[in-house]
């Protein structure tokens with residue numbers, strides 16, 4: 193994927209995303225990047241986790257930092273709800289500065305403090321913990337998902353990898369066992385997809401899997417629990 197050509201495109205809710213022509217694959221839903229991220233990761237992931245437990249900090253692991261949209265929305269949520277997040281994100285093929293400059297997330301969100309935060313998130317050095325504010329710590333790791341080995345460390349996983357059609361190797365029991373091990377008991381994983389192979393692999397890895405209504409343009413999504 194290192195040498196893939198990528199271009200910026202606009203999704204149906206006006207938010208930008210990245211497109212990989214070689215795979216005919218988008219970083220977000222073409223039906224709306226922002227609405228998808230809010231529905232899948234914030235509403236059914238972070239908000240669900242926070243309402244259920246009300247503890248802090250919430251330890252989040254994101255598979256695929258990419259454009260940083262989920263990280264930005266999590267920051268905004270924590271700021272509004274006044275609680276702490278420790279955010280760890282893995283990424284093997286970082287987005288380039290020239291690509292970042294074309295993303296319109298902060299213009300669409302119209303929440304001025306987020307402009308500088310988005311920049312800081314991307315400028316933060318890799319493989320180090322960076323305190324963005326007293327409430328938000330970010331650790332971006334340059335790593336392959338396949339090499340991740342942390343145990344019992346996270347409350348919530350944003351599983352935001354490319355789809356089964358293009359990366360079937362990431363929708364396997366081996367990967368979901370890693371995800372299961374990375375979560376604490378009671379931790380949850382959310383993902384935008386509800387494909388049968390992924391669901392079966394999650395169950396085989398030990399997850400209790402729940403199908404939820406998907407974001408606009410997708411019938412279903414998954415929330416999986418480690419209990």
Ligand SMILES: C[S@@+](CC[C@H](N)C(=O)[O-])C[C@H]1O[C@@H](n2cnc3c(N)ncnc32)[C@H](O)[C@@H]1O
Nearest residue numbers: 219256257258259283284285336337352353354
């Ligand atoms: C669907 S995109 C989503 C990215 C991000 N969550 C966002 O909102 O922009 C998937 C991301 O996973 C990264 N990726 C793909 N395969 C990977 C691998 N094997 N290990 C680590 N990162 C990978 C890609 O570079 C891309 O940034």
